[in-house]
Amino acid sequence: MAKKQFKTESKKLLDMMVNSIYTHKEIFLRELISNASDAIDKLYFRSLTDDSVGMDHDDFEIRLTADKDSRILTVTDNGIGMTKEELENNLGTIAKSGSLDFKTDEENQSENIDIIGQFGVGFYSAFMVADNIKVESKAFGSDEAFVWESSGADGYTIKKCEKDKAGTVITLHIKEDTEEEKYGEFLEVYRIRELIKKYSDYIRYPIRMETSHKQLKEGTENEYEDIYEDETLNSMTPIWKKPQSKVTDEEYAEYYKGKFNDYEAPLKVIRQSTEGNATYTALLFIPSHAPYDYYSRDYEKGLQLYSSSVMIMEKCKDLLPDHFSFVKGLVDSADLSLNISREMLQHDRQLKIIAKALEKKIASELGKMLKTDREKYEQFFREFGAQLKWGIYSSFGVNREELQDLLLFKTSDEGRYTSLKEYIDRARENQDKIYYAVGETVEKIAMLPQVESVLAKGYEVLYLTEDIDEFCVQILRNYDNKDFLNVCTDNLDLGDEEEKAQLKEENDKSEELFKFMKESIGDKVAKVRYTNTLKNHAVCLSSEGNVSVGMEQILNKMPGTEGQNIKAETVLEINKDHPIKDKLLYLFGNDKEKLADYSKILYAQARLINGLNLDNPAEISDLVCDLMV
Numbered sequence: 001m002a003k004k005q006f007k008t009e010s011k012k013l014l015d016m017m018v019n020s021i022y023t024h025k026e027i028f029l030r031e032l033i034s035n036a037s038d039a040i041d042k043l044y045f046r047s048l049t050d051d052s053v054g055m056d057h058d059d060f061e062i063r064l065t066a067d068k069d070s071r072i073l074t075v076t077d078n079g080i081g082m083t084k085e086e087l088e089n090n091l092g093t094i095a096k097s098g099s100l101d102f103k104t105d106e107e108n109q110s111e112n113i114d115i116i117g118q119f120g121v122g123f124y125s126a127f128m129v130a131d132n133i134k135v136e137s138k139a140f141g142s143d144e145a146f147v148w149e150s151s152g153a154d155g156y157t158i159k160k161c162e163k164d165k166a167g168t169v170i171t172l173h174i175k176e177d178t179e180e181e182k183y184g185e186f187l188e189v190y191r192i193r194e195l196i197k198k199y200s201d202y203i204r205y206p207i208r209m210e211t212s213h214k215q216l217k218e219g220t221e222n223e224y225e226d227i228y229e230d231e232t233l234n235s236m237t238p239i240w241k242k243p244q245s246k247v248t249d250e251e252y253a254e255y256y257k258g259k260f261n262d263y264e265a266p267l268k269v270i271r272q273s274t275e276g277n278a279t280y281t282a283l284l285f286i287p288s289h290a291p292y293d294y295y296s297r298d299y300e301k302g303l304q305l306y307s308s309s310v311m312i313m314e315k316c317k318d319l320l321p322d323h324f325s326f327v328k329g330l331v332d333s334a335d336l337s338l339n340i341s342r343e344m345l346q347h348d349r350q351l352k353i354i355a356k357a358l359e360k361k362i363a364s365e366l367g368k369m370l371k372t373d374r375e376k377y378e379q380f381f382r383e384f385g386a387q388l389k390w391g392i393y394s395s396f397g398v399n400r401e402e403l404q405d406l407l408l409f410k411t412s413d414e415g416r417y418t419s420l421k422e423y424i425d426r427a428r429e430n431q432d433k434i435y436y437a438v439g440e441t442v443e444k445i446a447m448l449p450q451v452e453s454v455l456a457k458g459y460e461v462l463y464l465t466e467d468i469d470e471f472c473v474q475i476l477r478n479y480d481n482k483d484f485l486n487v488c489t490d491n492l493d494l495g496d497e498e499e500k501a502q503l504k505e506e507n508d509k510s511e512e513l514f515k516f517m518k519e520s521i522g523d524k525v526a527k528v529r530y531t532n533t534l535k536n537h538a539v540c541l542s543s544e545g546n547v548s549v550g551m552e553q554i555l556n557k558m559p560g561t562e563g564q565n566i567k568a569e570t571v572l573e574i575n576k577d578h579p580i581k582d583k584l585l586y587l588f589g590n591d592k593e594k595l596a597d598y599s600k601i602l603y604a605q606a607r608l609i610n611g612l613n614l615d616n617p618a619e620i621s622d623l624v625c626d627l628m629v
């Protein structure tokens, strides 16, 4: 029979598995057992409403056999099974489409680790240890059974076979041992027992295996015989049902990695059990890094939902607010009915109470981490901080009480992270503003002329480097009764009354000059004026109104704003103490043509100083050359 070919993506992945240098090959057993358990879950769930299943919870099992002579390891379940089409679709292609959109450079073996870790390639991982795999399966309700067989990337076959009951038998022919790899260990009972304890202990169905031990023969004194017995290798207690003191950090980490397809241990484990309004146990994990798709539309938030240890939903969105969408984990509650539908669940009062309590718990645990383990918190914030800021912005500040003290911003104080409270604690006496500036990097912001002058007066400035930062700050408006103030906007008010009056007078006097300069530059600026906030530079840009120059950039980059051309009211500010001022006044009286060129050049310089690109670099370069020759 002709072999069918794997889909291209699957073939690549398979090649990688077959030649894997991944050191944790042992995880293949966890993957197969987890699939078996899922398949049993499905049939058990069905048995609750369908008498024809004819099985009780106690009838379900996962069975292992290992034969060292033939190098055969089998994993058998009496779950829902697969039809011919399902065998084809589930095992002939990668379950999760798009997993391989991610770079799969076969040459670069080190990427193996990431792929296995990130996507939990499941069934395919068996090819790390086996050179031939057979999957015999009979779907519940079907009269026919089929066997899928493959020796790796060259393809697979599907044929009819005989099988009595619904379920699946996976037969692995374990690879021959090599110098580096002793694959034979996966046929040893002690090793299998160890792996089940490590990765699959919590599986709620018994994982059984016939094992033997030596026993003194009855009636003899020194004759021993082999006694064969069925041994259940797992404790079947879900990890969240074990007393907290009995679970080590490592066990939580292994559980998390296996269940949520992560290659790194979580940054934090949160466990909560309550009775009262709602009785539930929650086991939550804060990952130590954002999943590859976290900041994309494909990412789906949610927690697993169990009713008395039986999973009723893989991803319950309603349990997590958007600003904590990075949290992984599960909730087990006896208060929820097993047969509850998704639609009903949305309106379930219990669920709402649980969700509220979890939100509070997560916020308080993060707060604690910020206080007691700064380094860890900063690691968390680098990965997920933007989500908290987004939470404030997208809710128009409704969540501010919960979130504002969890925020960190970069600051002029050595470019490190600060919380708002820390900023206030360091603020100068009588400082009634929280100063901030926006830019791509800390270094670029530090060079902004306005920032220099605010720093020179002894104030600290928040450096907003992330796209969401300024939006978040604008929604907050103030913190601890102090308003946020963008140092590049018009109302930076650092001088005394006398200085202010003097500036106004000078500005009024030069009104005609400014009008001419503005007309020369065109509608890229709304105004030209003098400023007394600059120290060394001749010019800078600032803005008036709600949209700052930085926001203009971000808003125009956002999808959906094409063609809207959102504009900041840009102001070109000229240092009133710089010699350029006299030059401009002179040109205004004597050489308007040159003044027009100067205006354009000054505007271009201001853009460069503010870290912005020029829209007409060739023109500016020509103008500068003309001045030079």
Ligand SMILES: Nc1ncnc2c1ncn2[C@@H]1O[C@H](COP(=O)(O)OP(=O)(O)OP(=O)(O)O)[C@@H](O)[C@H]1O
Binding pocket: 031, 035, 036, 039, 077, 079, 080, 081, 082, 090, 091, 095, 119, 120, 121, 122, 123, 124, 168, 261
């Ligand atoms: N023992 C089994 N019984 C029934 N169906 C199975 C069994 N093993 C695998 N499958 C089916 O094959 C699919 C693919 O399995 P695979 O382990 O590759 O991915 P997955 O379990 O969906 O994802 P992941 O392992 O990343 O969580 C499963 O979703 C399931 O539908």
